[in-house]
Amino acid sequence: MMLERALDLTSGMMALAFIQQSLEHLRPAVRPQERLLFAPRLVLSILLLAASLGAQLPGLTPGMLTLALVINHLLILPFFNGPYNGGADRMGLLILLCLTAAFNLPHVGALASGPWRELAFGYLGAQLLLSYFMSGWVKVVNPDWRNGQALRDVFLFSAYPAGENIRRWAENPRLLLAMGWAVMGFELAFPLAFLTRPTLLAGLAIAALFHGANACLFGLNRFFWIWICAYPAILWLQERLLG
Amino acid sequence: MFPFTGLRLLFPAIMPSWRFFDAVSASPRLDYALLPAPEAEAGPWHAFCPRPAVLSLGTMLRRLFWNPQWNETLFLVSLSERLMHGVSPETVAHSQRELLLRVARHLDREGLAYRGDCLQIRLRLVTREVTREVTREENGGEIIYLSAPCSINGLLSA
Numbered sequence: 001m002m003l004e005r006a007l008d009l010t011s012g013m014m015a016l017a018f019i020q021q022s023l024e025h026l027r028p029a030v031r032p033q034e035r036l037l038f039a040p041r042l043v044l045s046i047l048l049l050a051a052s053l054g055a056q057l058p059g060l061t062p063g064m065l066t067l068a069l070v071i072n073h074l075l076i077l078p079f080f081n082g083p084y085n086g087g088a089d090r091m092g093l094l095i096l097l098c099l100t101a102a103f104n105l106p107h108v109g110a111l112a113s114g115p116w117r118e119l120a121f122g123y124l125g126a127q128l129l130l131s132y133f134m135s136g137w138v139k140v141v142n143p144d145w146r147n148g149q150a151l152r153d154v155f156l157f158s159a160y161p162a163g164e165n166i167r168r169w170a171e172n173p174r175l176l177l178a179m180g181w182a183v184m185g186f187e188l189a190f191p192l193a194f195l196t197r198p199t200l201l202a203g204l205a206i207a208a209l210f211h212g213a214n215a216c217l218f219g220l221n222r223f224f225w226i227w228i229c230a231y232p233a234i235l236w237l238q239e240r241l242l243g
Numbered sequence: 244m245f246p247f248t249g250l251r252l253l254f255p256a257i258m259p260s261w262r263f264f265d266a267v268s269a270s271p272r273l274d275y276a277l278l279p280a281p282e283a284e285a286g287p288w289h290a291f292c293p294r295p296a297v298l299s300l301g302t303m304l305r306r307l308f309w310n311p312q313w314n315e316t317l318f319l320v321s322l323s324e325r326l327m328h329g330v331s332p333e334t335v336a337h338s339q340r341e342l343l344l345r346v347a348r349h350l351d352r353e354g355l356a357y358r359g360d361c362l363q364i365r366l367r368l369v370t371r372e373v374t375r376e377v378t379r380e381e382n383g384g385e386i387i388y389l390s391a392p393c394s395i396n397g398l399l400s401a
Binding site: 020070071081087091093097135144157158159164165167212219221222 | 246248252253255261262264267269272298303308309312334337338348
């Protein structure tokens with residue numbers, strides 16, 4: 001995959017995720033101040049989506065649009081005093097910052113795509129890989145995760161189960177022990193999947209299913225959409241380094 | 244002040260820790276009570292936005308695309324945790340204000356409160372032991388925060 005195509009794919013997918021998030025913030029229930037922050041985000045995201053699909057917008061390049069979105073986020077973050085949706089927002093910001101750098105850094109050096117632009121986009125792919133590995137590592141070093149207690153606690157009393165019927169999964173310790181090890185095993189093995197194209201594709205498919213399950217059980221829909229936005233970056237990085 | 248506060252909050256996104264669910268600690272629950280007057284005694288307490296007894300597969304799939312209420316509930320959990328940890332007076336003040344504002348707006352929207360009422364909120368800390376010992380979860384847990392009564396009218400016009 002060429003760098004420009006991977007950038008367009010990532011920016012288009014991110015724009016779609018931002019549109020979905022922004023619409024949630026524009027529903028009638030929210031405060032007027034919140035709408036004032038998310039209406040521009042919606043417009044900028046729609047324009048970025050159009051640009052990623054090849055539309056010619058007079059005077060508006062993807063670089064300018066991503067930069068405008070960064071400025072928009074410099075107002076949104078203080079409003080919520082941090083991320084609104086924890087890790088999902090952090091990943092969204094990381095994607096946005098990497099795209100902003102990749103679109104705006106100058107074309108210098110011997111490579112047609114520009115080494116600084118490649119570095120910025122490659123950083124996103126590397127962070128995606130780390131996101132899985134580090135999540136697995138911090139769990140496997142915790143005895144409560146190794147004996148299944150931690151995942152039982154997630155279902156038993158954490159704020160995440162989205163229904164009382166889901167909370168009752170805590171009554172199946174053997175199932176949760178197996179699920180916990182399946183998650184840790186997958187997350188720790190993810191860097192190995194990076195070594196070949198077929199294993200990376202399989203790894204990303206499993207990861208998407210994992211995010212889908214989290215969205216269904218814990219209502220983490222934003223994690224699902226924003227994480228898959230970074231997939232073109234890791235696919236491009238794998239091809240660039242090992243292809 | 245723009246843009247420095249935003250830049251300070253943006254910085255952790257550049258080098259995330261990715262420490263998801265590294266440990267499962269005690270979890271805050273948000274309750275509210277309505278008072279006819281500021282000096283009246285609070286009660287009864289109600290769990291704010293309790294989970295449905297049964298979440299169907301259809302609802303789960305729909306929420307994949309449209310889930311604003313639950314995402315706001317997760318933000319309230321974040322605010323509660325920030326209030327618990329109290330890293331700075333500004334953070335505590337922001338969390339208190341946002342919790343009261345969002346609860347008041349929700350109750351008003353759903354017709355669960357009169358605008359002349361006063362609102363009081365509290366945070367309960369729920370642990371593994373509490374959940375096992377108390378069959379009705381809404382009665383269990385250590386109270387770690389209790390707000391002052393606030394006029395709903397005042398909160399809605401803020």
